[in-house]
Structure formats: C-alpha cells, structure tokens
Amino acid sequence: xxxxxxxxxxxxxxxxxxxxxxxxxxxPPNFFIIGTQKGGTTALxxxxxRHPQIIAPIWKKELHFxxxxxxxxxxxxxxxxxxxxxxxxxxxxxxxxTTPIYLFRENVPELIKAYAPSSCLxxxxxxPELRALSQWKMHRFKHGREDKLFHEVVKDKxxxxxxxxxxxxxxxxxxxxFDKKQILIIDSSALLNNTDDTLRRIEQFLDVKPGFAPSIKxxxxxxxxxxxxxxxxxxxxxxRPFNEELKGLLRDEFDLTMSWLEExx
Numbered sequence: 400x401x402x403x404x405x406x407x408x409x410x411x412x413x414x415x416x417x418x419x420x421x422x423x424x425x426x427p428p429n430f431f432i433i434g435t436q437k438g439g440t441t442a443l444x445x446x447x448x449r450h451p452q453i454i455a456p457i458w459k460k461e462l463h464f465x466x467x468x469x470x471x472x473x474x475x476x477x478x479x480x481x482x483x484x485x486x487x488x489x490x491x492x493x494x495x496x497t498t499p500i501y502l503f504r505e506n507v508p509e510l511i512k513a514y515a516p517s518s519c520l521x522x523x524x525x526x527p528e529l530r531a532l533s534q535w536k537m538h539r540f541k542h543g544r545e546d547k548l549f550h551e552v553v554k555d556k557x558x559x560x561x562x563x564x565x566x567x568x569x570x571x572x573x574x575x576x577f578d579k580k581q582i583l584i585i586d587s588s589a590l591l592n593n594t595d596d597t598l599r600r601i602e603q604f605l606d607v608k609p610g611f612a613p614s615i616k617x618x619x620x621x622x623x624x625x626x627x628x629x630x631x632x633x634x635x636x637x638x639r640p641f642n643e644e645l646k647g648l649l650r651d652e653f654d655l656t657m658s659w660l661e662e663x664x
Contacts, residue, residue: 410457414481425480427515429493430605433573434502435563437533438523439587442615444497446598452607454492456482461498465510476514493605502569503562512576520577521601525587526659527564527642528634532627534560550630556637564638567645579652586657590615 417423432440432447441460448455456462464479483494501507502522511518525533535552538545545552552560573582583604590597594615602609624631646660 411481417485418477418480423480423485424487425483426486426489426494428483428495428518430495430519430521431501431511431515432495432497432499432521432523433507434499434522434569435524435530435566435587436499436503437530437537438499438525439590439615440497440499440523443521443523443585443590443601446612446615447495447601449613450602450607450611452492452611453605454484454489454494456494456496457484458482460496462496463498463500464496465507465514466498466500466504468510469506471510471513493607502566502573503559505572508573508576518581519605520573520582521604522570522573522582522584523587523590524566524584524657526657527566527638528631529624530564531560531634532624532631534563536623549627553630553634561634561637564634565641567641567648570645570648574652582653584649584653584655586659588658 414423432444434440444455444460447453459482462479462482464475464482468475482496483489501511511520531553532549535545535549552558555561570582570584583601585597585601598612598615599609602612642660646656649655649657649660
C-alpha cells in the first residue's frame with residue numbers, strides 16, 4: 400500500500416469534518432483540461448502543475464466527476480470538493496483538473512457550465528487515427544482490457560475508439576454552453592514539437608506569468624504505426640469528411656488549424 404493511499408482515508412475524514420463545520424470552502428476549478436485522451440493531457444497536466452500560479456487537485460489528475468453524475472446534489476458536490484485544496488491554501492492560484500473523457504461525454508458540457516460557468520477549457524487534439532491506435536495499445540498492452548486486434552476494433556465505426564476522433568461535434572457541444580473565448584484548442588503535435596511557444600500560448604490564455612512551466616517530456620514508446628498501415632489508411636479515409644468539418648470550424652471560429660489537417664489526413 401502506497402503512502403498516498405494510507406494518508407487518503409484520515410485526510411478525507413479531516414476534510415469531511417472541516418466541511419461539516421463550514422471551514423473547508425472550495426471554489427470551482429478555474430480551468431479544465433478536457434481532452435482528448437492520448438493527446439498529451441498527462442504531460443500538460445504535469446507541466447502546469449509545476450507552475451507557481453497553478454495548483455492541481457490533491458490526489459490525482461483525472462477526477463471523472465462530471466462523467467458519472469446526471470445532476471448535482473449536495474453530497475456529490477462535497478465529495479468533489481474534497482479533491483481540491485481549500486481556498487485558504489489555494490490563495491490566488493488557479494485550480495484545475497484534467498479528465499480527457501470530458502470532451503467525449505455528451506452530458507458533461509452542461510454540467511460543467513452549471514457548476515463552473517466562468518471556468519476555461521483546454522482541448523488537445525491529436526490526429527484521430529493515431530489517437531485511436533494509441534488508445535488501443537494502452538488498453539491492450541498496458542491495462543490488459545482489450546482482447547480484440549486493432550483491425551477488429553476499428554472495423555466498427557461506432558466503437559469508442561473511432562468515435563472519439565470526431566472532434567468537431569464534441570467541440571460544438573461545448574460551444575453551446577461556453578463562449579469560445581473560454582476555450583483554447585491546442586494541436587498535440589505542437590505541444591510536443593514546438594513546446595515553448597505552445598506553453599507560452601497556454602500561459603497567456605490562463606493569464607499567468609510565462610516561462611515557469613518546464614518542457615514537455617514525451618512518453619517513451621515504440622513507434623509501430625507501420626505495422627498498422629492498412630488500418631490507419633482506412634481510418635484516414637473515414638475521418639476525411641469529419642476532418643474537413645473540423646478544419647472549417649477551427650478556421651472560422653478560432654482562426655487556427657491543426658498540422659495534420661493541413662497534411663490532408
């Protein structure tokens with residue numbers, strides 16, 4: 400049992416007591432990193448957590464709170480607030496959480512808006528077929544949760560592996576509830592390959608001092624895209640019209656594009 404797990408229970412008990420006494424007040428997060436899975440969210444979370452004007456949740460990166468509720472109640476909100484430092488510790492720092500599935504789940508935008516209407520949102524987008532492959536490799540080899548081969552899971556275009564790459568409709572759901580000025584969309588390739596400029600852009604968006612966040616470190620792995628060339632080609636063709644929709648949305652609403660959209664993927 401890790402020290403973190405050992406400490407979790409008594410500290411949560413103390414937080415519960417302070418909440419009961421009205422002494423543990425927690426403001427809604429100032430911003431959320433909401434996706435996409437396998438788009439660099441962990442690296443960005445770790446980087447921003449080290450910024451002196453930003454404070455991460457107490458225990459973990461992904462809270463999944465808004466994914467698992469249909470409506471708010473007092474007890475659910477109390478449990479959620481226990482994941483964050485109280486305002487007297489937070490001070491003027493920005494609090495946040497990172498849960499990549501928030502971008503994909505349909506009911507989450509309305510719930511976040513109801514709880515944290517002035518919060519900002521950061522979205523990382525990765526080339527969708529490569530994102531699907533990375534998700535499959537994680538589920539199959541790291542977590543042991545996937546028995547099917549890659550060509551089997553992506554043959555089903557309604558599978559979550561494929562559907563998570565339909566970014567335009569996911570962004571549009573958030574735009575129903577949030578002003579586009581509250582949304583920052585980042586190319587995950589730019590975060591990896593043009594790290595300093597991308598981090599400066601994020602810091603400017605969050606209105607924090609530049610230059611504190613350390614460089615992004617890519618997770619070490621073996622590139623195996625060539626082994627799945629046929630599957631990736633098939634997915635690229637499937638995504639083509641959806642990527643054109645995304646390209647128009649990003650151009651018209653955010654005045655930006657993704658490197659892989661310009662490559663015609």
